[in-house]
Amino acid sequence: MGGQQQNFSSWLTERAQHAETVLERFLPEAGLQPERLHQAMRYAVLGAGKRVRAALVYAAGEASVGSGGVLSPAQCIALDHAAAAVELIHAYSLVHDDLPCMDDDALRRGRPTVHVQFDEATAMLAGDALQPLAFELLAQMPIAPALIVQATEVLARAAGSLGMAGGQAIDCASVGLALSQEQLQIMHGMKTGAMLQASVVLGGIVAGASSPTRTALESYAEAVGLAFQVVDDILDVTSDTSVLGKTAGKDAADNKPTFVSLLGLEGSRELLVVLRQEAQTALLPLGQAAGRLLEVADFIVGRDR
Amino acid sequence: MGGQQQNFSSWLTERAQHAETVLERFLPEAGLQPERLHQAMRYAVLGAGKRVRAALVYAAGEASVGSGGVLSPAQCIALDHAAAAVELIHAYSLVHDDLPCMDDDALRRGRPTVHVQFDEATAMLAGDALQPLAFELLAQMPIAPALIVQATEVLARAAGSLGMAGGQAIDCASVGLALSQEQLQIMHGMKTGAMLQASVVLGGIVAGASSPTRTALESYAEAVGLAFQVVDDILDVTSDTSVLGKTAGKDAADNKPTFVSLLGLEGSRELLVVLRQEAQTALLPLGQAAGRLLEVADFIVGRDR
Numbered sequence: 001m002g003g004q005q006q007n008f009s010s011w012l013t014e015r016a017q018h019a020e021t022v023l024e025r026f027l028p029e030a031g032l033q034p035e036r037l038h039q040a041m042r043y044a045v046l047g048a049g050k051r052v053r054a055a056l057v058y059a060a061g062e063a064s065v066g067s068g069g070v071l072s073p074a075q076c077i078a079l080d081h082a083a084a085a086v087e088l089i090h091a092y093s094l095v096h097d098d099l100p101c102m103d104d105d106a107l108r109r110g111r112p113t114v115h116v117q118f119d120e121a122t123a124m125l126a127g128d129a130l131q132p133l134a135f136e137l138l139a140q141m142p143i144a145p146a147l148i149v150q151a152t153e154v155l156a157r158a159a160g161s162l163g164m165a166g167g168q169a170i171d172c173a174s175v176g177l178a179l180s181q182e183q184l185q186i187m188h189g190m191k192t193g194a195m196l197q198a199s200v201v202l203g204g205i206v207a208g209a210s211s212p213t214r215t216a217l218e219s220y221a222e223a224v225g226l227a228f229q230v231v232d233d234i235l236d237v238t239s240d241t242s243v244l245g246k247t248a249g250k251d252a253a254d255n256k257p258t259f260v261s262l263l264g265l266e267g268s269r270e271l272l273v274v275l276r277q278e279a280q281t282a283l284l285p286l287g288q289a290a291g292r293l294l295e296v297a298d299f300i301v302g303r304d305r
Numbered sequence: 306m307g308g309q310q311q312n313f314s315s316w317l318t319e320r321a322q323h324a325e326t327v328l329e330r331f332l333p334e335a336g337l338q339p340e341r342l343h344q345a346m347r348y349a350v351l352g353a354g355k356r357v358r359a360a361l362v363y364a365a366g367e368a369s370v371g372s373g374g375v376l377s378p379a380q381c382i383a384l385d386h387a388a389a390a391v392e393l394i395h396a397y398s399l400v401h402d403d404l405p406c407m408d409d410d411a412l413r414r415g416r417p418t419v420h421v422q423f424d425e426a427t428a429m430l431a432g433d434a435l436q437p438l439a440f441e442l443l444a445q446m447p448i449a450p451a452l453i454v455q456a457t458e459v460l461a462r463a464a465g466s467l468g469m470a471g472g473q474a475i476d477c478a479s480v481g482l483a484l485s486q487e488q489l490q491i492m493h494g495m496k497t498g499a500m501l502q503a504s505v506v507l508g509g510i511v512a513g514a515s516s517p518t519r520t521a522l523e524s525y526a527e528a529v530g531l532a533f534q535v536v537d538d539i540l541d542v543t544s545d546t547s548v549l550g551k552t553a554g555k556d557a558a559d560n561k562p563t564f565v566s567l568l569g570l571e572g573s574r575e576l577l578v579v580l581r582q583e584a585q586t587a588l589l590p591l592g593q594a595a596g597r598l599l600e601v602a603d604f605i606v607g608r609d610r
Contacts, residue, residue: 028466037466037474096433101404101425120406121477124429128401129470131433135440136461145450152457156441161333161342165434169342172426 008295012055019054020046022080023087026137040118040126041133045091048109052228052300053090053199054083056221059292060203064213067288075207078141082151082202085134089159090195092130095123097168131159143206151205158198167191171256179257185226192232193225200224200293212285219282220290224297227275231303233258234268239305276301313600317360324359325351327385328392331442345423345431346438350396353414357533357605358395358504359388361526364597365508369518372593380512383446387456387507390439394464395500397435400428402473436464448511456510463503472496476561484562490531497537498530505529505598517590524587525595529602532580536608538563539573544610581606 006014023045028038061079065071071079098105098113099120106116115123138151157163167190174187200221204214237260259268279297283290311319328350333343366384370376376384403410403418404425411421420428443456462468472495479492505526509519542565564573584602588595 032467034466034471034474034478036478037471041466093433096429099406099429101406101429122474124401124404124406125470125474125477127433128398128436128473129464129466131436132440132461132464132470133466135437136458136465139454139458139461145454148457149444149450149453152453153441153444156437156444159434159437160441161339161346161434161438162337165430165437166339166342168433169339169427169430172430173339173341 008292008299011292012296012299015055015058016051018080019051019083019087022084026081026084026133036118036122037125037129040114040122041130043117044095044114044123044126044130045088048111049087049091050303051083051087052296053086053196055296056196056199056224056293057083057086057203057206059296060200060209060217061207063217063283063286063290063293064204064207064209065289066286069289071207074142078143078206079203081137081141082206083199085137085155086195086199086202088130088134088137089155089164092127092134093159093164093168093195095127095130099123102168102172134159141206147205147208151202154198154201154205158194163190163194163198164192167194175256177257179262181259181262184257184259184262188226188229189222192229193222196225196228197221216282216285216290217293220279220293220297223275223278223282224300227272227279227297228300230259230268230272230275231301233260234265234272235303235305236260237265272301313597313604316597317601317604320360320363321356323385324356324388324392327389331386331389331438341423341427342430342434345419345427346435348422349400349419349428349431349435350393353416354392354396355608356388356392357601358391358501360601361501361504361529361598362388362391362508362511364601365505365514365522366512368522368588368591368595368598369509369512369514370594371591374594376512379447383448383511384508386442386446387511388504390442390460391500391504391507393435393439393442394460394469397432397439398464398469398473398500400432400435404428407473407477439464446511452510452513456507459503459506459510463499468495468499468503469497472499480561482562484567486564486567489562489564489567493531493534494527497534498527501530501533502526521587521590521595522598525584525598525602528580528583528587529605532577532584532602533605535564535573535577535580536606538565539570539577540608540610541565542570577606 027042027045030039030042032038058079061071094108095114097103098108099115105113107113114126134155135152138148138155141148159165167187170187171191197218200217201214204217209217263271276297280294283294332347332350335344335347337343363384366376399413400419402408403413404420410418412418419431439460440457443453443460446453464470472492475492476496502523505522506519509522514522568576581602585599588599
């Protein structure tokens with residue numbers, strides 16, 4: 001998994017490449033029938049993406065075995081499955097989010113979106129098929145079935161109507177509305193935060209985290225999930241489309257409430273500092289073992305795309 | 306669960322009503338945020354539907370404990386979860402299937418489809434949120450975690466790109482094409498058959514079916530799944546929209562290959578007789594305990610809507 005001595009940037013690159021290899025292996029081959037669907041699924045998932053969610057799974061796994069602890073080979077494989085599962089759910093949500101009936105976006109990660117590259121029906125079905133593949137991967141983890149069941153429940157809740165899909169629904173319904181900071185936080189806590197939190201908790205479950213460790217991971221993940229969205233909103237205003245890899249300024253054009261429209265750029269940056277502090281405080285009980293998780297938080301806060 | 310002495314019609318009605326009650330309880334309340342999404346999820350699932358898949362789960366559960374065997378209270382609860390899970394997956398697939406980018410259908414079960422009653426974005430998200438709810442319900446079954454993991458894998462495969470979603474993709478791609486009977490069977494085996502088969506297998510898993518029993522259940526389910534589609538194709542030609550509750554004659558209008566377009570009405574009816582016989586033969590090893598399953602097969606073959 002790479003020890004603490006490895007610097008963060010090379011660790012993150014190595015984990016992202018590893019996640020890519022794992023996803024490549026778990027996705028149905030492009031030549032397998034139905035070919036067009038499988039090609040769309042692979043297009044939606046592979047070759048792009050920062051793999052932040054996968055990194056959170058791995059970092060939480062490392063944090064949960066404690067300082068000096070070592071993950072078993074089975075736990076490493078299970079972390080691969082969990083990391084792939086959260087990336088698949090994330091990828092499916094982007095495919096559906098980009099469809100004409102939702103955000104109607106033509107560009108994602110610097111490439112044509114799935115419905116532009118293929119067609120709307122294929123994009124919808126690719127998303128529909130990525131979701132059960134995530135649950136299949138969890139079911140195939142080589143760890144205690146009781147842990148698999150816990151992981152399944154965590155992922156299902158995070159993806160569902162009280163998590164990601166629900167946040168998306170609130171987001172759709174809030175176009176043109178003036179939301180309070182609390183409403184905006186609830187929406188993003190569901191839309192983006194729930195799956196980031198699930199990534200962290202899944203890493204903990206797979207690595208056999210104790211109950212206090214899981215609680216610490218959840219608090220950390222809540223702060224990081226919100227920070228992620230605040231950064232997204234800032235970048236939507238301050239970045240070029242070419243750097244961002246998706247259409248910049250789209251939220252403002254769509255009249256969507258964002259942290260920047262609510263708090264301004266300075267206020268949003270101040271909120272980030274507070275959230276970064278919350279994430280750090282949450283991890284204190286885990287000591288040195290949580291080093292990578294804190295570095296991931298810093299990466300999320302400091303990213304420029 | 307109702308004994309073998311209860312006649313089939315009243316058993317089916319009772320099971321369908323029971324499944325409705327169970328679904329009503331498992332679905333998020335309509336007043337819970339995000340309300341519109343939850344209302345759409347409930348609209349998509351409740352108040353209609355023949356609950357054939359739920360009936361298959363229950364009948365397979367009865368068949369798997371053997372003659373004179375009794376399901377434990379925990380197994381009965383687990384069967385409720387499994388029955389609800391397959392109905393949720395089925396309901397989500399109908400919602401997405403009816404969307405403008407797919408079949409673009411305005412009528413389903415005699416009512417406006419979800420995107421007509423609500424809107425396209427809400428319909429898509431309702432489908433997206435019903436899917437993880439199904440996996441959450443499996444994770445919450447009060448049975449051995451190892452059985453839950455098996456059930457999760459079965460449902461995930463049946464819903465995925467080599468099952469229902471894949472069959473849907475082939476169906477979309479085959480409009481206007483002349484498929485062979487084999488190609489048509491493969492497509493429907495994935496699109497409709499996979500989930501019917503999963504319903505039967507889930508009932509077996511929950512009730513602790515032995516390996517030979519599971520094999521028998523799978524053969525039975527394969528025949529029944531195909532029979533179901535053949536009947537659908539016959540009804541599309543022979544029924545009125547008012548009886549069918551969905552737009553009759555739509556497949557022909559859409560230039561979709563069907564068993565009737567391939568084999569004619571008589572040929573399709575002959576195929577049904579063969580499939581009914583296959584289902585019966587598959588169940589022979591299970592003896593009396595499989596009585597309900599055979600009755601469900603007869604119901605599927607004989608239904609008029």
